Amino acid sequence: MGCVQDSIRVISPADGALLAELPDAGAAGAEEAVGRARAAAPRWAALPLSGRAEALRRFRDAVLDAPQVVETLIRESGKPRHEAEGTDVLYLCELIRFAISAARRALRPETRRPFLFMLKRTRLLRRPLGVVGVIGPWNFPILNNAADCVFPLIAGNTVVLKPSEVTPLTSLALAEIWRRAGNDPDVFQVVVGRGETGSALVDRVDGVMFTGSVATGRKVAEQAGRRLIPCVTELGGKSPLLVLAGADLERAAEAAAWSSFLHSGQACVRTERIYVEEAVAERFEAMLAERVKALRQRAPSLDAAAAQDLGSVTFARQLEVAERQLRDAVEKGARVLTGGRRAGREGLFFEPTVLAGADHSMEVMREETFGPMVPVMRVKDAEEALALANQSHLGLNATVFGPERRARALAERLESGLVIVNDVMVNYLVVEAPMGGWKASGLGVRHGWEGIRQWTKGTAITEAWPPLAPLDRFLSRRLAFPYDPKVLRLIRRATRLLYGRGWKRKLGPMP
Numbered sequence: 001m002g003c004v005q006d007s008i009r010v011i012s013p014a015d016g017a018l019l020a021e022l023p024d025a026g027a028a029g030a031e032e033a034v035g036r037a038r039a040a041a042p043r044w045a046a047l048p049l050s051g052r053a054e055a056l057r058r059f060r061d062a063v064l065d066a067p068q069v070v071e072t073l074i075r076e077s078g079k080p081r082h083e084a085e086g087t088d089v090l091y092l093c094e095l096i097r098f099a100i101s102a103a104r105r106a107l108r109p110e111t112r113r114p115f116l117f118m119l120k121r122t123r124l125l126r127r128p129l130g131v132v133g134v135i136g137p138w139n140f141p142i143l144n145n146a147a148d149c150v151f152p153l154i155a156g157n158t159v160v161l162k163p164s165e166v167t168p169l170t171s172l173a174l175a176e177i178w179r180r181a182g183n184d185p186d187v188f189q190v191v192v193g194r195g196e197t198g199s200a201l202v203d204r205v206d207g208v209m210f211t212g213s214v215a216t217g218r219k220v221a222e223q224a225g226r227r228l229i230p231c232v233t234e235l236g237g238k239s240p241l242l243v244l245a246g247a248d249l250e251r252a253a254e255a256a257a258w259s260s261f262l263h264s265g266q267a268c269v270r271t272e273r274i275y276v277e278e279a280v281a282e283r284f285e286a287m288l289a290e291r292v293k294a295l296r297q298r299a300p301s302l303d304a305a306a307a308q309d310l311g312s313v314t315f316a317r318q319l320e321v322a323e324r325q326l327r328d329a330v331e332k333g334a335r336v337l338t339g340g341r342r343a344g345r346e347g348l349f350f351e352p353t354v355l356a357g358a359d360h361s362m363e364v365m366r367e368e369t370f371g372p373m374v375p376v377m378r379v380k381d382a383e384e385a386l387a388l389a390n391q392s393h394l395g396l397n398a399t400v401f402g403p404e405r406r407a408r409a410l411a412e413r414l415e416s417g418l419v420i421v422n423d424v425m426v427n428y429l430v431v432e433a434p435m436g437g438w439k440a441s442g443l444g445v446r447h448g449w450e451g452i453r454q455w456t457k458g459t460a461i462t463e464a465w466p467p468l469a470p471l472d473r474f475l476s477r478r479l480a481f482p483y484d485p486k487v488l489r490l491i492r493r494a495t496r497l498l499y500g501r502g503w504k505r506k507l508g509p510m511p
């Protein structure tokens with residue numbers, strides 16, 4: 001009960017310093033925030049689209065003018081400044097740009113002309129759900145937290161964000177910036193808390209956007225299912241990278257290094273496992289190891305000119321996962337090409353690690369690592385690479401490096417929501433395309449105009465086409481009580497006329 005016992009301690013992963021101690025909002029905090037969001041929802045939804053767009057533009061401009069956002073993000077996540085700006089902030093800006101440009105299409109009412117009731121027309125209206133709860137992970141405090149609020153907001157919903165208890169400070173800074181930008185503070189709120197607070201939010205909102213682990217995603221989806229509210233889940237990945245003979249090996253190795261170790265490997269679409277064709281395996285492994293050995297790992301600096309590629313891991317659990325998977329892989333015959341241990345500093349540092357000689361008996365090839373380690377497995381040909389890549393309970397992202405036509409053909413057979421050919425990870429920023437995982441990687445999408453529309457509910461309003469309303473009324477009345485055999489005969493004729501082969505065929509006797 002006491003605040004101390006319940007409080008959330010936010011620790012700098014780079015040096016263990018206490019950054020903040022915050023109360024867990026709990027169910028009462030979630031309830032209060034949703035209450036305010038519900039009261040604000042009608043006035044936010046009543047704004048014209050241009051008004052909501054303007055609020056988001058003001059927010060974006062204020063974020064770009066506020067150095068404390070990036071600084072807070074670096075401090076609580078341990079990632080290099082290059083990534084804080086080049087992934088989180090860049091993505092937020094791109095998403096707001098896209099949301100504003102695509103919302104008109106996503107939300108525009110449409111008219112559909114029915115085939116059967118051709119004297120009528122149907123208007124489809126899109127209306128917001130009400131209050132959307134966004135629940136985020138710790139790895140991208142902007143990209144998978146505040147940025148996930150943009151689509152529900154542009155669609156006319158108010159939003160309550162519960163960021164991860166591991167990295168809540170950036171979200172709190174953003175809520176403050178939203179308010180200082182002149183926007184209604186009840187439209188975008190942040191509640192800080194652990195899983196129980198998230199669960200209390202799911203119990204009160206009208207739709208949920210969840211990003212996190214498969215295990216929690218299942219719980220959240222079940223809870224949302226019981227309440228029959230929409231729930232989008234973006235969950236874990238075990239993204240394979242396939243290197244075919246004939247690929248540009250220099251480029252493949254450089255891209256594999258980046259996609260394996262961006263944010264110390266704590267990215268959902270990162271490369272989690274590599275399959276390389278036997279013919280080029282030795283050269284590729286050597287090139288990859290050489291690049292990874294050269295990575296500059298150090299405590300994140302606020303200095304934009306700092307020479308740094310890697311920071312610390314954000315969450316201590318990821319070090320334990322990496323160590324466990326490393327032990328298991330080495331026991332089963334994998335070789336450490338580089339890295340393989342915690343780095344000797346105060347914070348959560350683990351050397352970027354490349355394993356060779358991996359196979360599917362090893363946990364590191366099957367279960368998410370989400371840390372600074374990547375295994376390489378040699379395969380005899382592309383077909384074996386494809387079969388093994390698809391042998392996973394996850395299907396978020398995949399990469400193929402190889403000669404264009406072969407790589408493209410293989411890409412089309414991968415069981416994955418996202419695939420990228422001869423490049424890595426930047427497909428996450430192709431916000432024009434809906435992105436959603438296959439298998440246990442999630443349900444629903446982020447991105448694309450479809451990603452905006454999913455935060456609305458539709459109403460289909462059917463009425464007579466005004467010039468033909470009298471005829472429509474006459475025909476509609478014939479369908480109702482009292483049933484008339486003459487009308488049934490007409491229905492039978494019409495059914496054959498519209499759908500049957502040879503409408504002139506003689507009708508059989510009435511049964």
Ligand code: NAD
Pocket residue numbers: 135136137138139144162163164165193194195196197198199200202211212213214215216217219220234235236237267268368370396437441442
């Ligand atoms: P997590 O599932 O432990 O936590 C995610 C969020 O859920 C946190 O805010 C947490 O407090 C909250 N939560 C926990 N229990 C809850 C409950 N019962 N009800 C409601 N909320 C609850 O995940 P994590 O460790 O923070 O994040 C890492 C995972 O996220 C990885 O598996 C990674 O692949 C995945 N991820 C996926 C994507 C994607 O786009 N698919 C993006 C980023 C991260």
